[in-house]
Amino acid sequence: SSLSAIGNTLSASVTVMLAPLLQRKRIVSSPNLSKSMIHITDPQKPNMTENGLGHRERVLNVDTMNPNVKRIEYAVRGPIVQRAVQIEKELKEGVKKPFTEVIKANIGDAHAMGQKPITFFRQVIALCVYPDLLEDDKFPEDAKNRAWRILQACGGGSLGAYSASSGIEVIRQDVAKYIEKRDSGIPSNPDDIYLSTGASDAIVTMLKLLTSGEGKTRTGVMISIPQYPLYSAALAELAAVQISYYLDEDKCWSLDVSELRRAVKAAREHCNPRALCIINPGNPTGQVQNRQCIEDVIRFAAEEHLFLMADEVYQDNVYMEGCQFHSFKKVLFEMGSEYSSVVELMVTDCTTWCGFRGGYMEVINMDPEVKLQLTKLVSVQLCPSITGQALLDLVVNPPQPDEPSYATFIKERTANLHILSEKAKMTEQVLNTIPGIHCNPVQGAMYTFPRLTLPEKAINAAKEQEQAPDMFYCMKLLEEMGICLVPGSGFGQRDGTYHFRMTILPATEKLKIVLEKIREFHKRFTEEFS
Amino acid sequence: SSLSAIGNTLSASVTVMLAPLLQRKRIVSSPNLSKSMIHITDPQKPNMTENGLGHRERVLNVDTMNPNVKRIEYAVRGPIVQRAVQIEKELKEGVKKPFTEVIKANIGDAHAMGQKPITFFRQVIALCVYPDLLEDDKFPEDAKNRAWRILQACGGGSLGAYSASSGIEVIRQDVAKYIEKRDSGIPSNPDDIYLSTGASDAIVTMLKLLTSGEGKTRTGVMISIPQYPLYSAALAELAAVQISYYLDEDKCWSLDVSELRRAVKAAREHCNPRALCIINPGNPTGQVQNRQCIEDVIRFAAEEHLFLMADEVYQDNVYMEGCQFHSFKKVLFEMGSEYSSVVELMVTDCTTWCGFRGGYMEVINMDPEVKLQLTKLVSVQLCPSITGQALLDLVVNPPQPDEPSYATFIKERTANLHILSEKAKMTEQVLNTIPGIHCNPVQGAMYTFPRLTLPEKAINAAKEQEQAPDMFYCMKLLEEMGICLVPGSGFGQRDGTYHFRMTILPATEKLKIVLEKIREFHKRFTEEFS
Structure with missing residues (x-):
């Protein structure tokens, strides 16, 4: 496998690194020995060591390690991305390739793709980090006020102090206010808000709380296919x-409650279904759910007694005319107290400055004793990054119309969203002109998940290499064109269908290149294997 | 219990919050129902609901939640700290107390305790966050160069982009160089460095990899008592x-290999001991291990086939004359290749800007295939906070003698360490003048763990309240004096002994107040219960 090939390379380089140091004795990675074996040779006492510690298995090897960790797959940063990094290094070292740069469209990383960071956010965080700048005339007053307010809430007035484990209180209050405003006044309690290290952290924490039982009573969690692989991991x-449960590709990746019913019924035979995860707007599928669908999902969760987890990290990214983001919480409360008082719901959101790892979750109808357990659980990691918390505060509490930074802020934010909206349309249009590729409208989020028609011969060639056919396709696309996408098999798809996920984030000119290269490659690939 | 009392309060306040919203129907937290039950009443249809969803258990309650999470204890942020926060609020609201402020000496949070953040670090991070400042004459050239170099290594030249999951490559290189320099040239491979979200993240990740088996084959991990409760959690x-395994309080919390042998032998009866964790300098105990002890530990790990985990986050904090920090890695390699080529070792370190959550681990002799699994595992959380990574880069690569920021940097760092050193001495001296308190020398780290002699009557009074005697003591100290410490029972201690942990971080004048208040309280407490 490619894993063990890299393993061998690493092992060899470790030997080389240590060689000058280990004078008489040498570590040898003999190909006849298991890689997990440490083998010491001594020119004077071959196959013997002074302390008798040689020739033994490592304490921690692939056979003894946590089997659950081994089962994890995470395609977004999987082998194809590792190969892309390797190719970038080869290009730097002067290796000749049929392209001069690798374009990574595998991950929704806005800043890496050239999205301009909001100036106001940059200013406030810089002021917080280095408060001497509060004396500087170059910074607008509203940025200074915001920084001052955040610093007042930090231990010792420094971003370098720990916060409460659930996050800085004033920031949790700001998040609650933001949610209330978004949801037309439906109240949000700051005590229901937990700041987190990105949305991933919040989702994992919630799944951790929900998991119990053994065998047939083991917790089952419903996730969409295709899914974002954090969930399966x-x-x-x-x-x-x-x-x-499968999203309906023919109906623009919509969610049908009858499919939820099928899935939960089958699952009750072998586990205890306790939670239902929804990603809206969709990742990797880019659909935006309509209100009716959300109501149906809530009713289903109530009837089947499931804890609802709504991943709404792309709530600000809706492009398609006629589509609108509906928050699960708002719909839940508008359905009346027979639902809003019983359905347990957790909602996550995060900032688009991905590297700052800022996010939060809101929990609705959570058992008060479980909340105490949640608070305890998050306290073990002390607190989420304070810079991430501070950034989140700015996202939920941006400049107001009467503040000096407002005009620039709106201009920058609108431009970012406008460009994304254009790219969403362009991606769909161009991909649908390629014979053998079908692309649903990119209604929201930052991704598309087009379907590939692959020739039988290509599918067989992939199977010979023990690769998923779309992995085979994407790997060839990377090697021949320098375009890095993630194969659909990393997200899950109906058997016999093939997809890739690409983000629409690359700058317009680059995105055009990506799409044209996909066109050229797909044609060539289809011809090669027909 | 106090937990369920808080639970009731929360539950009541949720009802109050939702009351205006839920018009006809009301949520009632009836004392006759289990708290995990959701109970809907309707004035017109008492005890009935339209959809039949009322009167049922929550999906997620204390009986159905993850039992492993329930077993977690985390004293550093436990009930006593929650009470401290509550008292602070009461003070703000004007409630009269026998003190005017709560002094929190429960956590090693340097900035919160008033330690001045290093100016150079503040400048570079501010430059990274808001690169327009690179044009500003007020920033020294070395700060600008450092910021420029970090930004070049970030996706799209922005701290807001994701990095590689193991961290930014140039920062991993800088960490490796720093380790090499510290360890007199013993090589460090950047591929063995994984940046992390604080040291806690790295430790949990490593323990996760090591855990497998069931029943008698379940992984056992040796931790010191007293320990830092992250480990037990x-x-x-x-x-x-x-x-x-118990540290020897009578010998200044030293570690005796015969105790390790006793512990591992007993453990082999019921589990599979696979790892040994060491904290040096000690937390909560403040001892610094000598070289002989470290050699003995390494030999023991090799003989017993244990994976070594060395928590060296306080390596820069050694105060006691005659004490010196010895890195486990350096000692391992100086013991010769019969050890350095077989002992699997993981070492963690982190920055003192706690809120930035910057840390790293170095893994030595790790199985190459397990390293791939580790890389995959960390990739699920995408990457550690980039601001934390950037800060770590500055810690391992501070201003050099020929650079403009050097003089200020050295002055600030030396002042911080000098003050800590004085406070370490003062803490030991003052506490040892209090009859009934015995305090070992604070050789390093930021804590002391003094032993309390408690009157029999106090121990009985605590037992009547179902509290650990030192929890009873610390809670009274908090209520009567406004001093927040952590009871020794949260860290583990020999049966029948009682301790508290306090950090030496409060500003000198405040630390004096803390120590005098402890003196006054201890005298009063002893009299009250004698």
Whole structure:
């Protein structure tokens, strides 16, 4: 496998690194020995060591390590991305390739793709980090006020102090106010808000709380297929049962409650279904759910007694005319107290400055004793990054119309969203002109998940190499064109269908290149294997 | 219990919050119902609901939640700290107390305690966050160069982009160089460095990899008693077996290999001991291990086939004359290749800007295939906070003698360490003048763990309240004096002994107040219960 090939390379380089140091004795990675074996040779006492410690298995090797960790797959940063990094290094070293740069469209990393960071956010965080700048005339007053307010809430007036484990209180209050405003006044309680290290952290924490039981009573969690692989990875690590429900590709990746019913019914035979995860707007599928669908999902969760987890990290990214983001919480409360007082709901959101790892979750109808357990659980990691918390505060509490930074802020934010909206349309249009590729409208989020028609011969060639056909396709696309996408098999798809995920984030000119290269490659690939 | 009391309060306040919203129907937290039950009443249809969803258990309640999470204890942020926060609020609201402020000496949070953040670090991070400042004459050239170099290594030249999951490559290189320099040239490979979200993240990740098996084959992990409760919390969550070995309080909390032998032998009866965790300098105990002890530990790990985990986060904090920090890695390699080529070692370190959550681990002799699994595991959380990574880069690569910021940097750092050193001495001296308190020298780290002699009557009074006697003591100290410490029972201690942990971080004048208040309280407490 490619894993063990890299393993061998690493092992060899470790030997080389240590060689000058280990004078008489040498570590030898003999190909006849298991890689997990440490083998010491001594020119004077071959196959012997003074302390008798040689020739033994490592304490920690692939056979003895946590089997749940082994079961994790995480395609977004999987082998194809590792190969892309390697190719970039080869290009730097002067290796000749049929392209001069690798374009990574595998991950929704806005800043890496050239999105301009909001100036106001940059200013406030810089002021917080280095408060001497509060004396500087170059910074607008509203940025200074915001920084001052955040610093007042930090231990010792420094971003370098720990916060409460659930996050800085004034920031949790700001998040609650933001949610209330978004949801037309439906109240949000700051005590229900937990700041987190990105949305991933919040999702994993929630899944952790939900997992219990053994065998047929083991917690089952319903996730969409295609899914964002954080979910399957977390469930694998927790040894919880993944219950897959399929989105309907023919109906623009919509969610049908009858499919939820089918999935939960089948799952009750072998596990205890306890939670239902929804990603809206969709990742990797880019659909935006309509209000009716959300109501149906809530009713289903209530009837089936499931804890609802709504991943709404792309709530600000809706492009398609006629589409609108509906928050699960708002719909839940508008359905009346027979639902809003019983359905347990957790909602996550995060900032688009991905590297700052800022996010939060809101929990609705959570058992008060479980909340105490949640608070305890998050306290073990002390607190989420304070810079991430501070950034989140700015996202939920941006410049107001009467403040000096407002005009620039609105201009920058609108420009970012406008460009994304254009790229969403362009991506769909161009991909749908390629014979053998079908692309649903990119209604929201930052991704598309187009379907590939692959020739039988290509599918067989992939199977010979023990690769998923779309992995085979994407790997060739990377090697021949320098375009890095993630194969659909990393997200899950109906058997016999093939997809890739690409983000629409690359700068317009680059995105055009990506799409044209896909066109050229797909044609060539289809001809090669027909 | 106090937990369920808080639970009731929360539950009541949720009802109040939702009351205006839920018009006809009301949520009632009836005392006759289990708290995990959701109960809907309707004035017109008492005890009935339209959709039949009322009167049922929550999906997620204390009976159905993850039992491993329930077993977690985390004293550093436990009930006493929650009470401290509550008292602070009461003070703000004007409630009269026998003190005017709560002094929190429960956590090693340098900035919160007033330690001045290093100016150079503040400048570079501010430049990274808001690169327009690179044009500003007020910033020294070396700060600008450093910021420029970090930004070049970031996606899109922005701290807001994701990095590689193991961290930014140039920063991993800088960490490796720093380790090499510290360890007199013993090589460090950047591929063995994984940046992390604080040291806690790295420790939990490593323990996760090590945990496997069931029943008698379940992974056992040796941790010191007293320990830093992150370890026991992580082991509880992973359902790994905690193997306690006791530090020798009478010998200044030193570590005796015969005690390790006793502990591992006993543990082999019921689990599979696979790892040994060491904290040096000690937390909560403040001792610094001598070289002989470290050699003995390494030999023991090799003989018993244990994976070594060395928590060296306080390596820069050694105060006592005659004490010196010895890195486990350096000692391992100086013991010769019969050890350095077989002992699997993981070492962690982090920055003192706690809120930035910057840390790293170095892994030595790790199986190459396990390293791939580790890389995959950390990739699920995408990457550690980039601001934390950037800060770590400055810690390991501070201003050099020929650079403009050097003089100020050295002055600031030396002042911080000098003050800590004085406070370490003062703490020991003052506490040892209090009859009934015995305090070992604070050789390093930021804590002391003094032993309390408690009157029999106090111990009985605590037992009547179902409290650990030192929790009873610390809670009274908090209520009567406004001093927040952590009871020794949260860290583990020999049966029948009682301690508290306090950090030496409060500003000198405040530390004096803390120590005098402890003196006054201890005298009063002893009299009250004698």
